[in-house]
Amino acid sequence: MSITEATSPTSQVVVRPARANDADAVFLLLQELEESYLPDRPAFDLTFDAFASGDANALVLVAEVDGAVRGYALTTITRLLYTNGTSAHLQELVVESTAQGNGIGSMLVESIERECRERGVRQLTVASRRSAGFYERLGYLSTADFLKRTFD
Numbered sequence: 001m002s003i004t005e006a007t008s009p010t011s012q013v014v015v016r017p018a019r020a021n022d023a024d025a026v027f028l029l030l031q032e033l034e035e036s037y038l039p040d041r042p043a044f045d046l047t048f049d050a051f052a053s054g055d056a057n058a059l060v061l062v063a064e065v066d067g068a069v070r071g072y073a074l075t076t077i078t079r080l081l082y083t084n085g086t087s088a089h090l091q092e093l094v095v096e097s098t099a100q101g102n103g104i105g106s107m108l109v110e111s112i113e114r115e116c117r118e119r120g121v122r123q124l125t126v127a128s129r130r131s132a133g134f135y136e137r138l139g140y141l142s143t144a145d146f147l148k149r150t151f152d
Helices: 020-030 041-052 104-118 132-137
Strands: 003-006 012-017 058-065 068-080 085-095 123-126
Touching: 012 104, 020 041, 020 058, 020 068, 020 085, 041 058, 058 104, 068 104, 085 104, 104 123
Parallel strands: 085 123
Antiparallel strands: 003 012, 012 058, 058 068, 068 085
């Protein structure tokens, strides 16, 4: 999968599946998330390697601008009883702060949606605390509250 779209006369955005050699760039982007977990490189490497090697239960796409990774999206895919098939959940979407506002996030979401359709996924969900307006502009509807419990 590769989607190339011009965003300016001099810039090209390419959305593609993540590769093992994207780990450093994705780890830097992960640190831009304002979450309660501090990124742990050994734990990240273990998980990223599994996803980048083609784990069928996950999809990681990266967005390159002029050859540099500026964003990524992580989606998990699982079978559910009530959907009569597979369901996907967009777990993480990060665009480098200096590259935001240029359509990269939308391109990543559209690419995730396209891949989900190709895989026969029945629904794509996303939880968002601060970005609901972004997803609503892309056609998402609020259907539930998202609650979380963490375990140490």
